Amino acid sequence: MERIENAERKGGSFIPFSEAEMGRIAALAAEGLNTPKIAEITGRSVSGIRRIAAREDIHLSIRDSGHYGEDEIRTMREMVDTHSPKEIAAALGRKVVSVRVAMRRRGIMAPKRIDEAARDRIASAYLAGESQQSIADRFCVSRKCVERHLRISGAVRPGSRIVSPPQPHDGAIRAMAAKGMGQTEIARRLGLKRSAVESRLATLARHDAIREMSS
Structure with a gap:
């Protein structure tokens, strides 16, 4: 079967793009809609839209190629410190996964x-x-x-729960801390890392706050 120009395969046969359809695709592209949206509106496939756009010299949004414009990159840099990737993606009209990849490739990372x-x-x-x-x-x-x-x-807030079980050194850590002993010294005496003592003291303080709120 000879392939028909300006057509795409559907259900085993090629369905031609009408002049009106191609005109509509050009108009939608001129409005800045991306290829998936144009495909959704026209009922055509993304690949079909891209193929007809190439043949008819219809300019599709740069977003369809996976590239990001300077204005989009600038927006990422301006928002990264105070907004999540999801919020940045919404502002750009992009998918979150695409934004995460683009930011990572350009070294645009939150502190x-x-x-x-x-x-x-x-x-x-x-x-x-x-x-x-x-x-x-x-x-x-x-x-x-x-x-x-x-x-x-x-x-802590209402509904907070104690989920971590008691640890063997909890009593000793509490007692030493109550005497004013520093975390480094507590860690040395118990054979623990200082970071472990710091983390456990924070956990124990939170447990105490939860118990106080529940009483």
Whole structure:
């Protein structure tokens, strides 16, 4: 079967693009719609739209090639410190996965280190009712990172639960800390890493706050 120009295969046969259809595709492209949206509106496939656009010299949005314009890159850089990839994607009209890849390739990353001011904002957001996952997305960090900083800040809210079981050194850590002993010295005496002592003290303080709220 000879292939018909300006057509695409559907159900085993080639369905030609009419002049009116090609005109509509050109008009939609001129409005800035991307190829998937044009395909959705016209009922044609993405590959069919791209093929007809190439033959008829119809300019499709640069977004369809996976490239990002200078204005989009500038928007990413302006938003990265205060917005999540999901929010940036919504602002650009892009898919989140595409935005994450584009940002990573260009080294556009949110600061990884959470300072005291950021920790306070995380705690405030959590106490205001925002979920840990939402906070993680907004700060471009993992949920575990948010959990750790909530422990350090001691932020608890109604419904918070104690989920980690007691540890063998809890009593000794509490007793030494109550005497004013530093974390480094506690770690040395118990044969632990200082970071482990710091983390456990934060966890124990949060457990105490939960018990106090529940009483």
